[in-house]
Amino acid sequence: MNAALDHLARLAGIEDGWWDFFGEWRVVPAETKRVFLAAMGLPAGDDDEVRASLRDLLARPWQRWLEPVLVVEEHSTPPGISVTLPAEADDRRFEWTLDEELGIRHGGCFHPRDLRWAEEHQLDGRLLHRRWLDLPALPPCGYHRLTLVGPGGHSASMMLVVTPARAFVPAILDQPPGAWGIATQIYSLRTPGDWGVGTYAGLAELAAGAARLGAGTVGVNPLHALFPSHPDRFSPYSPSSRRFLNTAYIDVEAIPEFAECLEARRMFASPGFQASLARVRGYRLIEYPDVAQLARPMLEALYRWFRKAHLDQGDERGRDFRDFQQESGEGGRRFAVFEALHERFERDGNGYWRQWPEGLRRPDSPEVIAFAGQNAERVEFFQWLQFVADRQLAAAQKAGKDAGAAIGLYRDLAVGIAGDGGEAWAEQDSLALGVSVGAPPDPLALKGQDWGLIPFNPITLREHAYAPFIGVLAANMRHAGALRLDHAMSLQRLYWVPPGLAADQGAYVRYPVDDLFRLVALESRRNRCLVIGEDLGTVPDGFRERMDRTGIFAYRVMVFEKTAGGRYRPPDKYDSQALAIFATHDLPSARGWWAGRDIDLRERLDLYPRDGQAEEERAARQQDRDAMRAALAAEGLLAADFTTKPVLTDREAEDLAAAAHAFLGRSAARLAMVQMEDVLGQDLQMNLPGTTVQHPNWRRRYNDDVGGLLADSRLIGLAGGLKDRGIG
Structure with a gap:
C-alpha cells in the first residue's frame, strides 16, 4: 500500500525527500506523510483511508463545472x-x-x-x-x-x-545608484512619550529624520497583531494575525482623546501612575506585561470617552472610525470578536480556541454571533484599538514621505502564524492545523528549526481562490512602500515539521508557485509596494531566477556573500535587483559578529548538535575576519593592518561599521540598508534562533532616544558618505 500512499502524498505536494546541509539525502518516512496528509484534510491513517482520500482528491476536479480560480498574466x-x-x-x-x-x-x-x-x-x-x-x-x-x-x-x-508580469519597483530603484535606508526594530525606539516600548509615533519621528538625512526608507520588524491578553508572547514572528496591527506600539499620549478626556488626564497625573511609568521607562529590557498593565486601563478610559464624545455625536472622528470599520469588513469584525473571546477565556487560563466550548470554535457559528451581540462594546473596543494603530502607522508613513523618503516604510511579513491566534481561528479551513513550519539544519541552526507556526494548506488555499493569502499581502502593503517576505521560498515550498518530533524530521511541501508569484506581483502593483524576498537558507533551483523575472528584489547579506574560494564578493558583483545589508536580526551586530558572540551564545545554550562544533566555527570565523578585512582593504575602506582579533575597541568597531556600510553603498545592489545597532557599535543580537527565554529576544532598546540617534555623529557621517556616492 506504500505505492498508494506515495502517490497521494505526491499529488498533495509532499516531496519524497530532501538534501540536508551535509549533502545527505533524507527520505521522508511514511508516518510523516500520513501526518501531513491528515493536516491537509486527507485522512491517511490506514490503507482504507489512503484509498478513500486518493479517490476524493482525484475526483474533485471532475465534480465541479469550473475550477475555483484561474490566475493568468496580462x-x-x-x-x-x-x-x-x-x-x-x-x-x-x-x-x-x-x-x-x-x-x-x-x-x-x-x-x-x-x-x-x-x-x-x-x-x-x-x-x-x-x-x-x-x-x-x-x-x-x-x-x-x-x-x-x-x-x-x-x-x-x-x-x-x-x-502583471512584474511587481512594482519604485523609480529610484530602476537604475543605479538606487537608494539606501535604515533598518531598525520599532520596539527598540525610545521617545520621551513612550510607555516602556517603542511606538508608531517614534517610528514617524525616525522616518522623517532619516529622510532628511537622505534615506529612502526605514525598515522595521513585523507589525503583526500579537496577543494583548497574553502580553508575554511578544515575538513579532509568531503573531496572532498578520492581517492586523500590534496595538502595543500605540503611542497613548498621541491619541486625540488623550487631550480631551478628564478621566485619563487625572489617571495620568496620579503619583502612582507616574511612578509606574517611570519604572517601565527605566527598565534595561522591555517588560511587555508591565507595559500592557500600564496602558490597558488608560486605553479603556480613552475608548469610553471616544464613544461619548465622538461616536454618540457622530462627528468627523466618529465617522472616520465607522469608515474604518466598513473598510475592515467582516475580517476586521471577526478579529475583534476573537480578541474579546480570547480575553474572556485567557482569564480562565484557556486561551487556545480549539479548547473553547465547541460552539465558539468557528467564527460563523450561532454561538459566536450571539457572543458578539452580547459583548458589542468590547468587540468595538478592539476595533477601535486597530483604528488607532492604523492611523498612527499611516502618520509614520506620511511623515517619511513628506520629508522626502522615496520609498517610505519598509515592512516585514512573517512566514506563518501561531496556531492559537486570531488568524488561525478565522481562516482555519485554509490552514494545515496540526503541523508547524520550520527549517532543516543549516549554519544558523544546526539542529534545524521548528518555528511553531501554522502554514497555509496548499490544497484548500486554492479552493478558497487564495483569498487568505491575498488578504495578508494587501494588509501588510498598507502604509508601506516596501515589503519583505520572510522566508520567501514559502511561495514555492515550505518545510513542515510533524508534532512532537525533532526539527530535522520534517519534509518539504510544495505550493502553487506560479499562482503565488503572480499574486505577489499583482498586489505589489495595486499597492505600489516594492517586494523583497528573503532568500536565505536552502533555496530551490530556479527560485532566484523566478524572483528576478518577477521584479522581486533579492536579499543579500554581506556576511554570507562569499565566493567558492572563501573570499567576500566584491561590491560590483552583487545582484543589482537586490537589497544589501551587513547582517540580519537573526545575527549579531557587526561588532558582535566580529567577536563571535553568536558562537559563544550557541555553545553556552547547547545549540550545537555535536561536540567540538563551536571551536570549528570559531576557526571559521577567524577566516571570515581575515577575508572581511581583505575585502574592505581592497576597496580602500579599511587599513590593511586592521586587527582581526575578536574584541574591538569602540573606535575600531566604528571604523568597521563605517567601512562595511561604505562597501554596501558601493555595491551594485540598488537598495543598501544600514542596521542601527551596527551604526551605534553595539555588541548584541536582537534574536537568537532556536531560543525562547534563554536569550532576551525582541526586548532590547537603544540607549538613546530617536532624536539622539538622528543627531549621532556616526549616523550623520554614514549618511553623508552614502550621499557623496550618489546613493539616495
Missing part, C-alpha cells in the same frame, strides 16, 4: 477556461458572464459540443466531458468573476485573476 493569449459537464449536457445551452472588478460585465452563450475538446472521465457511473471555453479577450489586471448558468438555473462561478 498580455498573454486568453486562456481556455476548463468546463467539466455531464456528457448528456453536450447539446444544452449555457450562458456565461464575466464581471470585471470595476463593474463592467461581458457575456455570451454556448453549447458544450461546440467548445474545444479536452478529455473525458467516468465517475460513479457517469460520463463527464471536459472542454475549453475560450474568452474573446482578457480583462485588465485585477480580480474578476466568471459565472456559468445552465439549464434550470443551475450555476457555478470562479475567480479569474489577471496579473
Whole structure:
C-alpha cells in the first residue's frame, strides 16, 4: 500500500525527500506523510483511508463545472477556461458572464459540443466531458468573476485573476545608484512619550529624520497583531494575525482623546501612575506585561470617552472610525470578536480556541454571533484599538514621505502564524492545523528549526481562490512602500515539521508557485509596494531566477556573500535587483559578529548538535575576519593592518561599521540598508534562533532616544558618505 500512499502524498505536494546541509539525502518516512496528509484534510491513517482520500482528491476536479480560480498574466493569449459537464449536457445551452472588478460585465452563450475538446472521465457511473471555453479577450489586471448558468438555473462561478508580469519597483530603484535606508526594530525606539516600548509615533519621528538625512526608507520588524491578553508572547514572528496591527506600539499620549478626556488626564497625573511609568521607562529590557498593565486601563478610559464624545455625536472622528470599520469588513469584525473571546477565556487560563466550548470554535457559528451581540462594546473596543494603530502607522508613513523618503516604510511579513491566534481561528479551513513550519539544519541552526507556526494548506488555499493569502499581502502593503517576505521560498515550498518530533524530521511541501508569484506581483502593483524576498537558507533551483523575472528584489547579506574560494564578493558583483545589508536580526551586530558572540551564545545554550562544533566555527570565523578585512582593504575602506582579533575597541568597531556600510553603498545592489545597532557599535543580537527565554529576544532598546540617534555623529557621517556616492 506504500505505492498508494506515495502517490497521494505526491499529488498533495509532499516531496519524497530532501538534501540536508551535509549533502545527505533524507527520505521522508511514511508516518510523516500520513501526518501531513491528515493536516491537509486527507485522512491517511490506514490503507482504507489512503484509498478513500486518493479517490476524493482525484475526483474533485471532475465534480465541479469550473475550477475555483484561474490566475493568468496580462498580455498573454486568453486562456481556455476548463468546463467539466455531464456528457448528456453536450447539446444544452449555457450562458456565461464575466464581471470585471470595476463593474463592467461581458457575456455570451454556448453549447458544450461546440467548445474545444479536452478529455473525458467516468465517475460513479457517469460520463463527464471536459472542454475549453475560450474568452474573446482578457480583462485588465485585477480580480474578476466568471459565472456559468445552465439549464434550470443551475450555476457555478470562479475567480479569474489577471496579473502583471512584474511587481512594482519604485523609480529610484530602476537604475543605479538606487537608494539606501535604515533598518531598525520599532520596539527598540525610545521617545520621551513612550510607555516602556517603542511606538508608531517614534517610528514617524525616525522616518522623517532619516529622510532628511537622505534615506529612502526605514525598515522595521513585523507589525503583526500579537496577543494583548497574553502580553508575554511578544515575538513579532509568531503573531496572532498578520492581517492586523500590534496595538502595543500605540503611542497613548498621541491619541486625540488623550487631550480631551478628564478621566485619563487625572489617571495620568496620579503619583502612582507616574511612578509606574517611570519604572517601565527605566527598565534595561522591555517588560511587555508591565507595559500592557500600564496602558490597558488608560486605553479603556480613552475608548469610553471616544464613544461619548465622538461616536454618540457622530462627528468627523466618529465617522472616520465607522469608515474604518466598513473598510475592515467582516475580517476586521471577526478579529475583534476573537480578541474579546480570547480575553474572556485567557482569564480562565484557556486561551487556545480549539479548547473553547465547541460552539465558539468557528467564527460563523450561532454561538459566536450571539457572543458578539452580547459583548458589542468590547468587540468595538478592539476595533477601535486597530483604528488607532492604523492611523498612527499611516502618520509614520506620511511623515517619511513628506520629508522626502522615496520609498517610505519598509515592512516585514512573517512566514506563518501561531496556531492559537486570531488568524488561525478565522481562516482555519485554509490552514494545515496540526503541523508547524520550520527549517532543516543549516549554519544558523544546526539542529534545524521548528518555528511553531501554522502554514497555509496548499490544497484548500486554492479552493478558497487564495483569498487568505491575498488578504495578508494587501494588509501588510498598507502604509508601506516596501515589503519583505520572510522566508520567501514559502511561495514555492515550505518545510513542515510533524508534532512532537525533532526539527530535522520534517519534509518539504510544495505550493502553487506560479499562482503565488503572480499574486505577489499583482498586489505589489495595486499597492505600489516594492517586494523583497528573503532568500536565505536552502533555496530551490530556479527560485532566484523566478524572483528576478518577477521584479522581486533579492536579499543579500554581506556576511554570507562569499565566493567558492572563501573570499567576500566584491561590491560590483552583487545582484543589482537586490537589497544589501551587513547582517540580519537573526545575527549579531557587526561588532558582535566580529567577536563571535553568536558562537559563544550557541555553545553556552547547547545549540550545537555535536561536540567540538563551536571551536570549528570559531576557526571559521577567524577566516571570515581575515577575508572581511581583505575585502574592505581592497576597496580602500579599511587599513590593511586592521586587527582581526575578536574584541574591538569602540573606535575600531566604528571604523568597521563605517567601512562595511561604505562597501554596501558601493555595491551594485540598488537598495543598501544600514542596521542601527551596527551604526551605534553595539555588541548584541536582537534574536537568537532556536531560543525562547534563554536569550532576551525582541526586548532590547537603544540607549538613546530617536532624536539622539538622528543627531549621532556616526549616523550623520554614514549618511553623508552614502550621499557623496550618489546613493539616495
